[in-house]
Amino acid sequence: MLALLLLNADQTVQASALTQDLWGTSPPISAQTTLQTYVLQVRKCLGRLLGAAVSEVAKRVLVTVPGGYQLRVDSADFDLRTFEQLATAGRRALAAGRNLEAATLLTRARDLWRGPALADIRAGTVTEPRLKALEEVRLHTLEQCIEARMRLGHHQDVLAELTMLMTEHKLNENLCAQLMVALHRSGRRQEALAAFHRLRATMVEELGLEPSKRLHLLQQAILAEDPVLEVAPRDDGLTQVLDHLILRQTRGR
Known part of the structure; x- marks a missing residue:
């Protein structure tokens, strides 16, 4: 209650x-x-x-x-409200390209968590959907925190966290894409490709589905050692990289 x-x-x-x-x-x-x-x-x-x-x-x-x-x-004593405020501010900073500010805010939001919310209670039929929605927000915030850190060039630093998250969310394509790019930019190309194949095998076995077109294009770009995946001076985020791959294929280039 x-x-x-x-x-x-x-x-x-x-x-x-x-x-x-x-x-x-x-x-x-x-x-x-x-x-x-x-x-x-x-x-x-x-x-x-x-x-x-x-x-x-x-x-x-x-x-x-x-x-x-x-x-x-009191909002000052309520971690959930503090998390929501930090996550919102971090998302806005990331969208505006203020990557260092975004990484700082989103890391603070992330660090308020010690695991899934209210993991030690038996959720009722009204509470359970709310907890699931909150877990989705937490996961999205983790993804954005990693995105901000990758934009700052901290690819090796996010590998341990991404690897752990992929063991918990084996069908999450966005986490897999982040892991693939982080591994590739850390000089671990074969491991990046292996991450794709693990996800694909899991999706085919459990869902009977192939990964999305975006993820297939990312795999092909890694195979080809596509320059678009290299770290640019402004360090494009993952979304921009994937959008570029889609646009380029659409134009037949």
Whole structure:
């Protein structure tokens, strides 16, 4: 219950959503009363943590509102909100080509995590989709952090992280493309090609699909030792490299 309230901090969580998250589609007859008891227990726990009376917690922290409850948090003490702010600022800096600033912000956002969110709880039917969405945001932020660092020429430095991420996300084409480029630019061409073949084998076996055209073109560029993959003075990002390969093939060049 607290997880769902935290994931929707400063927003109203309907009592019906909490009930569904706790008991699914078959809540007990006593669900409403039991939910109120749970809320009281959470308020007591928060009171002990904050050194405040339960009545004060009920007024200022875990508040009853029409239709449900609202958990009010201080942004400065809430890692998720800090992460979202850093990730947003980092994405904007990356889009504007401010690569050092982007790398700094996105690294700070990344370092707030110690693994998947709320990994030690049993997620209910309402909480689980929210956690999956949050994990997607975390992964996208990791990809962008790596992109920013690669634009700065730190290809060898990102290899360990990319290798670990690929073991966790074996079907992720963007991570694979980043790994291939980082390996190639680190003078490890054969390992870059091996990364492509591992992904392809996994996709064919598990999905019955081939990697995307963009990834095939990247493989061909590595095979041909295409100059477009070399580090330019402004160090084009992966997206620009892949877009260039697509455009060049479209033009028949």
